[in-house]
Each structure stands twice: as C-alpha cells, then as structure tokens.
Amino acid sequence: MTWLIGALFFWLAAWALNTRLANSRLSTTLAVRTFIPVLFGLTLLVLWEGLVRGLGVSQVILPAPSLIAKTFVGSTDILWVDVVQTVFKGALRGFAIGALAAFAVAILIDRSAFLTRGLLPIGNFVAALPIVGIAPILVNWFGFDWQSKAAVVVVMVFFPILVNTVQGLRETDAMQRDLMRTYAAGYFQTLLKLRLPAAMPFVFNGLKIATTLALIGAIVAEYFGSPTRGMGFRISTGVGSLDIDLVWAEIAVSALVGSAFYGLVALLELRVTFWHPSRRS
Amino acid sequence: MRNAIPVLTVLVVLVGLWWAAVAPMNIRPALDLAERGGAVIVPEGSVQRREVSVWTLMLKNSSHVSAGYDLKRPRLPTPAQVGQEIWKTTGAMVLKGRTWSKRSLIYHSWITLQSTLWGFLLGTSLGILGAVAITYSRVTSMSLMPWAIISQTIPIVALAPMIIVVANQVGVEGRGVPKAIISAYLCYFPVLVSMVKGLNSPKPAELDLLKTYNASGTQSFWKLRLPASLPYFFTSLKVGVAAALVGTIVGELPTGAISGLGARILIGDQFGTPLAIWSALFLAAILAGLLVTFVDTMQRVTLRKMGFRA
Amino acid sequence: ADDVTLQLKWVTQAQFAGYYVALENGYYNDADLNVTIKPGGPDIAPTQVLAGGGADVTVEWMPAALAAREKGLPMVNIAQPFKSSGMMLTCRKDSGVSTTDDFAGKTLGVWFFGNEFPFLSWMSQLGLSTDGGDAGVEVLKQGFNVDPILNGQAACVSTMTYNEYWQVIDAGLTADDLVTFKYEDQGVATLEDGLYVLEENLSDPAFEDKMVRFVKASMQGWKWAEENPEEAAMIVLEYDETGAQTEEHQIRMMGEVAKLTAGSNGALLEADFQRTVDSLLAGGSDPVITKQPEGAWTHAITDKALN
Amino acid sequence: MTNNTIVSAKDLSLTFQTNDGPVHALSDVNLDIEKGDFVSFIGPSGCGKTTFLRVMADLEQPTGGEITVNGVSPREARLARAYGYVFQAAGLYPWRTIGGNIRLPLEIMGYSKADQAERVSRVLELVDLAGFEKKYPWQLSGGMQQRASIARALAFDADILLMDEPFGALDEIVRDHLNEQLLKLWADTGKTIGFVTHSIPEAVYLSTKIVVMSPRPGRVTDVIESPLPKERPLDIRDTPEFLEIAHRVREGLRAGHSYD
Amino acid sequence: MTNNTIVSAKDLSLTFQTNDGPVHALSDVNLDIEKGDFVSFIGPSGCGKTTFLRVMADLEQPTGGEITVNGVSPREARLARAYGYVFQAAGLYPWRTIGGNIRLPLEIMGYSKADQAERVSRVLELVDLAGFEKKYPWQLSGGMQQRASIARALAFDADILLMDEPFGALDEIVRDHLNEQLLKLWADTGKTIGFVTHSIPEAVYLSTKIVVMSPRPGRVTDVIESPLPKERPLDIRDTPEFLEIAHRVREGLRAGHSYD
Ligand SMILES: Nc1ncnc2c1ncn2[C@@H]1O[C@H](COP(=O)(O)OP(=O)(O)OP(=O)(O)O)[C@@H](O)[C@H]1O
Ligand SMILES: Nc1ncnc2c1ncn2[C@@H]1O[C@H](COP(=O)(O)OP(=O)(O)OP(=O)(O)O)[C@@H](O)[C@H]1O
Ligand SMILES: Cc1ncc(C[n+]2csc(CCO)c2C)c(N)n1
Ligand SMILES: [Mg+2]
Numbered sequence A: 001m002t003w004l005i006g007a008l009f010f011w012l013a014a015w016a017l018n019t020r021l022a023n024s025r026l027s028t029t030l031a032v033r034t035f036i037p038v039l040f041g042l043t044l045l046v047l048w049e050g051l052v053r054g055l056g057v058s059q060v061i062l063p064a065p066s067l068i069a070k071t072f073v074g075s076t077d078i079l080w081v082d083v084v085q086t087v088f089k090g091a092l093r094g095f096a097i098g099a100l101a102a103f104a105v106a107i108l109i110d111r112s113a114f115l116t117r118g119l120l121p122i123g124n125f126v127a128a129l130p131i132v133g134i135a136p137i138l139v140n141w142f143g144f145d146w147q148s149k150a151a152v153v154v155v156m157v158f159f160p161i162l163v164n165t166v167q168g169l170r171e172t173d174a175m176q177r178d179l180m181r182t183y184a185a186g187y188f189q190t191l192l193k194l195r196l197p198a199a200m201p202f203v204f205n206g207l208k209i210a211t212t213l214a215l216i217g218a219i220v221a222e223y224f225g226s227p228t229r230g231m232g233f234r235i236s237t238g239v240g241s242l243d244i245d246l247v248w249a250e251i252a253v254s255a256l257v258g259s260a261f262y263g264l265v266a267l268l269e270l271r272v273t274f275w276h277p278s279r280r281s
Numbered sequence B: 001m002r003n004a005i006p007v008l009t010v011l012v013v014l015v016g017l018w019w020a021a022v023a024p025m026n027i028r029p030a031l032d033l034a035e036r037g038g039a040v041i042v043p044e045g046s047v048q049r050r051e052v053s054v055w056t057l058m059l060k061n062s063s064h065v066s067a068g069y070d071l072k073r074p075r076l077p078t079p080a081q082v083g084q085e086i087w088k089t090t091g092a093m094v095l096k097g098r099t100w101s102k103r104s105l106i107y108h109s110w111i112t113l114q115s116t117l118w119g120f121l122l123g124t125s126l127g128i129l130g131a132v133a134i135t136y137s138r139v140t141s142m143s144l145m146p147w148a149i150i151s152q153t154i155p156i157v158a159l160a161p162m163i164i165v166v167a168n169q170v171g172v173e174g175r176g177v178p179k180a181i182i183s184a185y186l187c188y189f190p191v192l193v194s195m196v197k198g199l200n201s202p203k204p205a206e207l208d209l210l211k212t213y214n215a216s217g218t219q220s221f222w223k224l225r226l227p228a229s230l231p232y233f234f235t236s237l238k239v240g241v242a243a244a245l246v247g248t249i250v251g252e253l254p255t256g257a258i259s260g261l262g263a264r265i266l267i268g269d270q271f272g273t274p275l276a277i278w279s280a281l282f283l284a285a286i287l288a289g290l291l292v293t294f295v296d297t298m299q300r301v302t303l304r305k306m307g308f309r310a
Numbered sequence C: 001a002d003d004v005t006l007q008l009k010w011v012t013q014a015q016f017a018g019y020y021v022a023l024e025n026g027y028y029n030d031a032d033l034n035v036t037i038k039p040g041g042p043d044i045a046p047t048q049v050l051a052g053g054g055a056d057v058t059v060e061w062m063p064a065a066l067a068a069r070e071k072g073l074p075m076v077n078i079a080q081p082f083k084s085s086g087m088m089l090t091c092r093k094d095s096g097v098s099t100t101d102d103f104a105g106k107t108l109g110v111w112f113f114g115n116e117f118p119f120l121s122w123m124s125q126l127g128l129s130t131d132g133g134d135a136g137v138e139v140l141k142q143g144f145n146v147d148p149i150l151n152g153q154a155a156c157v158s159t160m161t162y163n164e165y166w167q168v169i170d171a172g173l174t175a176d177d178l179v180t181f182k183y184e185d186q187g188v189a190t191l192e193d194g195l196y197v198l199e200e201n202l203s204d205p206a207f208e209d210k211m212v213r214f215v216k217a218s219m220q221g222w223k224w225a226e227e228n229p230e231e232a233a234m235i236v237l238e239y240d241e242t243g244a245q246t247e248e249h250q251i252r253m254m255g256e257v258a259k260l261t262a263g264s265n266g267a268l269l270e271a272d273f274q275r276t277v278d279s280l281l282a283g284g285s286d287p288v289i290t291k292q293p294e295g296a297w298t299h300a301i302t303d304k305a306l307n
Numbered sequence D, E: 001m002t003n004n005t006i007v008s009a010k011d012l013s014l015t016f017q018t019n020d021g022p023v024h025a026l027s028d029v030n031l032d033i034e035k036g037d038f039v040s041f042i043g044p045s046g047c048g049k050t051t052f053l054r055v056m057a058d059l060e061q062p063t064g065g066e067i068t069v070n071g072v073s074p075r076e077a078r079l080a081r082a083y084g085y086v087f088q089a090a091g092l093y094p095w096r097t098i099g100g101n102i103r104l105p106l107e108i109m110g111y112s113k114a115d116q117a118e119r120v121s122r123v124l125e126l127v128d129l130a131g132f133e134k135k136y137p138w139q140l141s142g143g144m145q146q147r148a149s150i151a152r153a154l155a156f157d158a159d160i161l162l163m164d165e166p167f168g169a170l171d172e173i174v175r176d177h178l179n180e181q182l183l184k185l186w187a188d189t190g191k192t193i194g195f196v197t198h199s200i201p202e203a204v205y206l207s208t209k210i211v212v213m214s215p216r217p218g219r220v221t222d223v224i225e226s227p228l229p230k231e232r233p234l235d236i237r238d239t240p241e242f243l244e245i246a247h248r249v250r251e252g253l254r255a256g257h258s259y260d
C-alpha cells in the first residue's frame, strides 16, 4: 500500500514540477526540454514499480523495473550478442539494401510518367499491407540466419521509402521547374540541383517510418526460425522459460536501439533539410 | 480512371514476373520429387544438386521444369494455384452456403476485420485525444511526444503474450481484446502525429483573427482547429487503418493461433501448407485495399461537403 | 456447475483429443463441470497463463514445469495422461547422419519456448556443445514447420511421432530416406503433456474436488479417444477454430497419440518422474534444473479420481 | 488627449527577442487617434506598421510605454470586442462559404440567427458580393476574397477597424474602386479606421491623418493631418493639394529610408 | 518586322482547356518587339500578361498563330539560353545560399568556376546585396529575395530579360530605387526587356513601349510608344508628358475593365 501511495505521490509531484518547468521561461532551453520527458519517463517507471510491488504482481507476469535493470546489467553479454545478430546483421543491412533499392527504383520510375502512374498506386497499396505476414515465406526461402531477417526488412522498408521518394520527386513547384526550363537544363541537372534536394524532406519521412519497421520486421521474423541468438529468439524463448525479466531487458534494448536509430536518422534529416520551413524556427 | 491502364499494365507485368519466377524457385523440390518417382536427374541426389545453380538444373533437366508449376508444397506457388486456393476458400464456400464455416477465409477475414476495427477505433480515439492534449497543454506535449516515438520502437510482438496474461488477470477473456490492444498500439501513433500537425495547422493570422473576436478556447477548437485539421485527419486515418490491420495480424501470429488471417498464416506455416499462407496473405491485402478505399471515399465525400477543394 | 479453464500447450489438435472428447461427450457435464478449453500457440506459455490466473489447470511438459518451479512458480503435476514421450529427432540419411556420432558439425533444428530442455540435456550427455563451438552441433531455432529438413537447411529437425514426422513424410521423403532418434530410445525421454495446477490452489478442498472430477472426466475422454480414434479426430476438427486442420492428418495423429497415452491411467509413476528429473539434472554446464525438486507432483488427485 | 481620443500611445516601445538578438520593432511611439479618424500608416518594410496595429489590437504586448484604447487597456478593449481587424491576406476559412465566413464572428459573439442573416446580407451588399454568399473562397478571385474579409470585419459592431494592407494584392483599378467604397463606408458609419499601406496616393486619398514611420528602430517620423475635405472624388488625386501632401509623405519616407 | 525584331507575334492565341471549359488566355495577339526595347505589359488581373511572357519563353505552347524569337522558335531560343526570367515570386531554392542560387544557372550553363565567382559578386553588387552571399533566402526580407532573383537572371548572358511583376511585393521607395537601377542596367547592357506590372507610373517610367491588355479573351487593346528620352530621372514622373501617357494608359485600362 505504501508503495502504491508513494508512487502516486511521486507522480503528482513530478507532474507539478514538469508543469511549472514547461510554463516557465526556461522551457525553451535544451536542458529543460530533455529533462521534462526524462522525468516523465521516470514517473512511469516509478508508477510501474509501485504498482508491481504494491499489488504484489508475480515477477513471471510483470517484473518490476528494478529487477529488469538488474537483469539488464547482468546480461549485457547476451544482449550484445543479440543486438549484433538482430540489429547489425539483420535490420541494418536490410534497411540499407531496402532504402538504396527504393531510392534507385524511385529515380528510375520517375523518368516514366506511365510507370509512375502505374507503380505509385500499387506502391501505396503495398505500403499499407501487413507485410510481416511474408516472414514465414522468406525464412523458408532465405534460411534461418540473418539473411532472411534482412530480406523481411528489405521488403518492409522498400515501399514506404519508394512511395515517399517518388512523391518527393514530384514535389517541386511549377515555378521552380519552369526556372530550370528557362535555363534549358537537362534531366540530370534538374534532378541533381532541384528535384533531389526538394525531395529530401519526403525521403526522410519515409526513412523515419522505415526505422521502426526495420526493427519490428527483424524481430518478428526470428519467431519463424533463427539461430540460437537474436532479440526475437531471446524474447520468444524467454517467455517460454519464464525469463520475463530477460524479455523486458530485450524490450528495453529494442527501445534504446530503436530510439537511437530513429534519432540518428532525425539528426541527419535536420542537417540535410535545415532549409525546410518546418525545421527553421 | 486515368491510372487504370498503367496500373493494370504494371500488374500484368508483375504477375508475369511472378509466374516466370516459379520455375527457378521450384526446380529443386520438383527434381527431388521426380527423382524419387524414378526419373533420372542430373546431377543425381538432392545433396549434390545443392552445389549446382538453379539455372543449370533447369537447363539440364528441362523436361522437369513444368513439374514446378504443379507442386503440392511449392516454395513459390503459381498465380493460378493461389487463385484457386482463394476461390476454394471464399467463392466456392459461398456457393456451398458455408460462408461462415471455419474453413472459409471470409470467416477469418471477418474475425481479423473485427479486431482491426476495434483497434482502429481505440487507436484513433487515443491518437486524437492525445493530439488535443498535446495541442492544448505544454507539459503534455513536452513530456509525451518523445515517448510516443519511443513507444513505436518497442517490438509489440514481445508484449503480446504479456498483454494476454494481463488481460486474463483483469478478467478479460478471449483473444479479441488483446488483439485490438496490439492493433490500437500500432494505429494510434500515425493518428497522433498527424493530428498534432493538423490541429496546429491554422496559421498564426487565423488564430489572431479569433483572438480579435475574443473567442474562447472551445470556440477556437470547434470553429478553427478541428475543421482545419480534417485533411490531416483523413490522411492519418488511412495510415491508421492500415497500421491497425498490421497490428491485428501481428497480434494473431503469436497470441494463440485460433482464428483470423494471421492465425491462418501461422497454421499454414506450422503445417507446411504454403498455399494457406499465400491465400491468407492475399486476403489480408484485399482487406487492406477495401479499408483504405473506404476511408478514402469517406475523405472525398466529407471534404467535398465541407467545401475543401478536391 | 463449477467452472474450470484448461490451457493447452499448443493449437487444437488430436494431441489434446481426450479433453475435447470429454467436453463433447458430456463427461465434464456429468461431473458437474463447466470446462473451457483454451488452445495454445507459439507465444502462449502455459506456465505464464497459469501464473496469471488465466487458467486453473494446464497441459505442459514436465521440463518446462520444473523449470518454472525453480523460477518461483510452484506448479504441481496432478495427473499424467501421457505415458511416453513422442519427441524425436528426424534426420536425412543423405545429409550423412546415421548414428548419434554423426551429429557433430551438423545443423539440428530444435524447438525452443520451453521445449528445448530435453534436447539440451541429451546433447550434454552426448558431450556435444550447443553454443556454436567446433566440437558441437549447430542449433537452429526451428519454426513451426519442418521446412529446414526439406530444403536442406538442417540435417535433422525435432519432430513429434504424431505430428511433424508425418509432415516430412507428406512432403515426399520416405521412411527409408530418414533416420529417427526417439528420445525414449536414447534414454533421455522426459514426461510430456501432464496436467499442472498451482500449489496454493491445492490446499483449497473445493478446488481439489473440482480437479478430482476434472481428471476423472478427462481420463474417461482419453480412453474413449484411444478406442475411437476416428471419431475423436472428428471431434477435434469440430473444435478447431482455424479450420486449417485436415481429417487425414488428425486421424493419423490420433492413432499415434493413442500409443503414447496407452499404459497410463492418468496417475504419474514416480519412476517416470525420477527418470525425467535425472535426465534434466544431468544437463551439463547449464542444467535446466539445479536440484531435486520437492513437491512437484501429487497423487492426491489421481488417488481420488481413479479409485 | 481629448475626450474623443480613441487610441493614445505614450512612449510606446516593443522589442522582440530573437535568436539574432533583440529587434526594436517600435521605439518611443507617441500617437493620438481621435474618434472618427482615418489614420494611415506608411513606411518601408519592417518599420513596425503591422506591429503597431497588433499592439492596438492586443495581439502583441508592448515592452515599454503605455497605450489606451477607448480609455482602457487594449486587452479590455479586445474583450469588449471593440475591433474589426482585416489582415493582409484575406484569411478566409476554406471550409466555410463566404456567408459562413462572415457569420463566424457573429456566431462567436452570440448574435441571434435572424440578426446574423440580416447582417451577412447587408455587408455582402456593401462590398458588392451579393449573390456570392454560398460560394467557397477558392471560387472567388483574390480581390473578391479580400472584399469578403473586409465584410467579415464589418459585420459586427466594432468601433475600431484595423486594416493591414488590405488592398496590397489588387490591381490599380480594383483598388481605386475599393478605396472609394471604403471612404463611403467610413463616412456612413463613423468608425475609426487604422490603415496600413505602401501606396502613397492611397494613403493620401483615404486619410485624415497620415503616420509616416521609419525602421530600425520603428519610429514615427511624421504625422500629417490632411486638409482634404471628407468628400473625395477619385480625381481629387490630380489637385495640387493632393500632390503636395503626397510629396511631403514621399519626402518623409525617403528620409527614413536606407537609400539615397 | 525589321531586321532588329527580337520577338514577333502574329495572331497569337492560347486557349487553356479546363474542367470548366476553355479559357481564352490570349486571342489574336500581334506584337513586335525590337532589339533593345523595354516593353511593359499592363492590364487587369487574368488578362494574359503572364501567359504571353510564358509563351515567349517557351513555357507555354500557343494554340494558334505564330511567334518567333530572334528569328527562331521560342523553343530554339530557350535551348540557346536566350532568356533570363524573373518570376513574380522570388522562387529562390531554400537549400542554396543567395550566392548558390545565383550560381545555379551558371553551373547549369557550364561557366568556369572563376567566372562564376566573378559574376556572382558583380550581380550581387548590382542589386545592393554584396555581403549577403552566404545567407540563406529565408534569412532575407521579401524585397531582398526579389532582388536576389533579379541578380540570378542577370548573372548569365541572356539577350532577353523577362520579368513578371518583379516588384509587386516591394514598398514604393525600394521600388523607385530598383526602377532606377533597372533602367541603368538596361541602358548599360542593351538587353531587351519584357516587364509585367500593375502600376501605371512604373510602366510609364520604365518603358519604351507599353502594351495595354484586356481580359476575356486576352487581347492587346493598345500599344503606346513612349516619347520619353532614354535618360530618365525619377522626377520625370511629374512632367506633363509623363502624366499624359499615364492618362492614356489609365483610360486604356479602364476601357477593358469590368468596373465603371
Ligand atoms: N514575432 C516577431 N518576432 C521577431 N521579430 C518580429 C516579429 N514580428 C515582427 N518582427 C520584426 O519587427 C520589425 C517590424 O515588423 P512589422 O511586421 O511590424 O513591419 P511592417 O512595417 O508591417 O513591415 P511590412 O511592410 O513588410 O509588412 C521587423 O523588423 C520584423 O522583422
Ligand atoms: N495553366 C492554366 N490552366 C488554365 N487556365 C489558366 C492557366 N494559366 C492561366 N490561366 C488562365 O488564363 C488567363 C490569363 O492568365 P494570366 O496568368 O496570363 O493572367 P495575368 O494577366 O498574368 O494576371 P495577373 O495579373 O493576375 O497575374 C486567366 O484567366 C487564368 O485563369
Ligand atoms: C514456439 C514453439 N515451437 C515449437 C513448439 C513445439 N511443440 C510443443 S507441443 C507441440 C505439438 C506437437 O505438434 C509442438 C509442435 C512449441 N510449443 N512452441
Ligand atoms: Mg506588415
């Protein structure tokens, strides 16, 4: 009971502090802008800890954050092996291949109005499909090691990036294109100097969506067969052997890696599309 | 309509490529089968054949290539096989009056659709409420936004079993609710992001105008922010409904293969019946198409009625 | 009537025919029970469901149950309808495996999710490492099907006598192409498909009484299923909500399962239990369980149910 | 400051804090506006015209000095709904018809349904848009949209009409026409009008008072009271008085400008 | 059509097919522009000024009649890079600095690196933007952006400079200043200039030839040859000759306009 009340109290206090900070003059400083979400995350953890302890929830159902942290620290070797397998071998390679392929195809089909009109609706449609469903097929085709995971990731990230890039390439306004016409600029000049830069905000939109898809795809695919390492492997076997704390440690790793990956792409975006109105103020 | 011919052309080309790919994809199992049936295959033995490329195999055993188009357990089924399987589990079922039988994919699509719709409803509501909170409260916006992004990097499949157990513990029976929760988890995010954008889309001048009228917060919400956000809203619904479907299928994969298209994929995998996987995949695609088209139509009608230019 | 929820270990199939028969034939009804059967799936850990209160009783394999017990979840075996183990490793002759000596350097498909324990202790008894070393075997977490052996990704895959083995056969490989290693024959068999409940519930006489009736009705179901395999398979199909199971396959499965349940009246034999424990304790460097479990089974239920 | 003073600014200053340092948008502005005045603000880009209008309407908070509107603070005046504001861009809501746009302030201020209908048709008449009530903004030309936005500001009973370059985007002929209409409206209603423009002839033609401003920091460099009569036909613009005032405005502008 | 004729349009027509039926943007336009001419186009909104400029620059295809530029088709002239075009909005690429924007046509046309640098700094000087080379467009005011876009069109050696309301968004003083500069530049380089404006004084002040157009369908209603000397101080605008031409333009405009 004291745990529950304590957690609740902490939550109220933290929220009050956050409210004050957010409405204060300091709210635009980087320190406060990072502190507020961090404190918010912390309150969630405290609330969780309080709930688990206060209600006496069994640790094979929902372990407390403190236990998860302990497991995390104690199993860094396993976690690292899994990250290498799932993220570096599967997700990142798949992401790179898928992104490059989508980018190349986008530029290729963009040359033909016919192809664009034919492929774009299909691409849009495929981008909305539950592509994870093909994971069993690809595991069958490409084997149980990282290659099949990368293949799933390639297929998952390909269409969102393709669709966004093609749309981005069409995003120049008429006047900008007319300007190039008055210079009698060639196709590649226009592509290089106008359309690619103008497409970048869209490309990054696709890349950002793809980052989260990549991780999910690689993990889900491991459910259908894998070597005896990898985040998906550990999560699925962990549940079976009631190592729920280890499962949560893997989830935490996934969130960390995923956020870092997303953050990296977002940072890159900031540097490449610094000029875009939505980035300026 | 302008796009019909290009789309159809591309589709025909895709199906053609698919059909052509069947031969190399299936040549190995086809040869194995033929060999067991007594045919002479070069090279002999499936282990030896692993060293040889599919193209060589096809060349040297050209008479057996066609067998790849009629396998019971193909690595890649032919379009016709998939079409037949789909017909067998949908149209033929309807003709036999067994539309809602467990062997009918219409029944399983319906199960998936239900969870999708519940998840969609839950997810969009959460997304919209979150967006309103983020728009109107600085603290919420500063604390919540980063976590909304982080939430999407968590592998939801990992949470699925725990969601089921916890749902059980609070007395919720059946797989419907956990599936809907997973589906909502994937669906809320695009809606949230897009609605935050939409609710903040009024230009400063438009907000200033209301300020000169001394309009209240509620008035500016209903008369400006909400209508201004509608185009964003519908776009996000399209993404959201697709995400909800992905969520449901992901939820059906591991949450106890009972029914639904995801379960069919899983069962197809477990029992080694690729056609079951392929037909469930295609039905999922059709479902996605129908859902997105439905939202798209809603968008057109509503926005036109509201006077937005088409 | 009293409510009882049963959590199965896997999807609806003839492996669980006895329970479906008892339900369909009204044995549970006659025992004044209102039984709900929850199918399992790849991500359903029966142990976890039991811990979460999602079920009163669950079908589980003993290694997983004992492991859970060591994790602090006091599961107790109250009945053991399966006498023998149906697990085996099925290998292709053309991949060069004919005896256990040939395993080294080969890729073997193994089920995880709590089903890997018998395999791991077997390998450690054979002195083969499973973590990628040269002297050991390469372990592949096998999915839900037997594709790895069909397309040559693995030399051997885990199969059940009643299920996956027949998938390999159905896919075109003949018994002559294959070598099988039954865990029973290798002396590493562990008990499968027992009924487990939480220890704390057993102290409640009302619960105990419910379980007595449940086990009795279930065993009645099993015996009927053994005698009427075809009808039992049809009943299972009736309850299969995926609609993906086939008659042929389920009838065959029922036939094989009957061989495993034969010889069990439902009561756990202590010798079988000890054999399982010994096998697991021998699990080498990273044993599944570390000490002789205490109170992991009881005859309290079967004694009342079967007499 | 007389009894009739509607706006009175004393040493008014406004400094924006930006990433590149402070921007002095207004600096020590002193200005009185009388009831019924038509005041034009003219000056080079960035001199603070818009900012001054926004301060009057309580859309921006001064960082120094004082300002009263109708004897009270701009905020109180705003809460009393004293302003009709016409922004530089028409800013009509695309999901509302022209009639719906004009009805917007009336709905917010709680006018009765009957009153709303009556007022909408009256102001539409006034700006020559009768018959366009049911059209959507994008079905109208830029000039018509601008007129609709003026109608929107006229629909309710605000004493003070603030207009920020309302005719900037229109061609000369349309502009002449609207100028005439605006003068007529002003004469009919007796509203006090604050009007920002870049056009010297327009300022001279319309105003009773022309405020010339200069940038960095935004200051009032000249306030010219117009001797022109209230009744102003378009060809008053060829009279010597007109040209003289125009000349003075131009000189004032040039003085404050960075060129020369 | 003399030897010096740069642009020659004969019975030129252009009809847009739209959903609401055909729009006759240009109808039987006949016009000759001589080498070194400064031609202004003036007319109410939608009369086809922009369309005519675009046809000249091969950005739009006429649906009737003929047009030659430098004796060849507009397309050939475009491929020969005969045009500098200044659009109504500055249209600078936001991801390039001001210098980078001006360098854009030079890169495309393959000028050498050294030549590029030299030209960029020369035209920046010309439009008073020296020192802003490294800034991004959005760091500059609208007027400065417009000047940068003019600089961009001047950086390379195009015979014909087409400007579509380049000064529309600027205040009068800046406009005066740029008008003076433009005249100087024109005198120095001998370029032929096509210039769209809404301002009568601007058209009269700048041009050797004023083309008055009227809408629906877009026709040329008057072509006024200016008798003003090439050398034009700003106060030429107060001379009777000037006012007379302005009057004639205004009458021409009014005749084609829907008001009156
Ligand atoms: N919100 C703001 N933040 C920072 N600086 C601002 C802001 N609003 C205006 N300024 C600056 O204040 C000065 C005055 O701006 P203001 O908009 O009042 O000029 P203006 O006279 O209306 O110009 P224009 O004729 O171009 O409309 C300018 O230098 C402008 O850049
Ligand atoms: N791409 C197009 N499609 C259809 N109609 C067009 C198109 N471009 C222009 N028009 C129409 O052609 C007519 C002439 O347009 P244009 O842009 O040349 O006018 P303008 O004289 O430049 O007007 P403004 O002064 O407003 O710039 C207008 O009625 C316009 O609506
Ligand atoms: C993830 C996962 N993989 C394999 C099994 C294996 N398994 C245990 S019982 C059973 C039924 C026999 O057909 C099977 C296949 C599992 N439970 N979960
Ligand atoms: Mg302004």
Ligand SMILES: [Mg+2]
Binding pocket: E049, E050, E051, E164
């Ligand atoms: Mg134009």
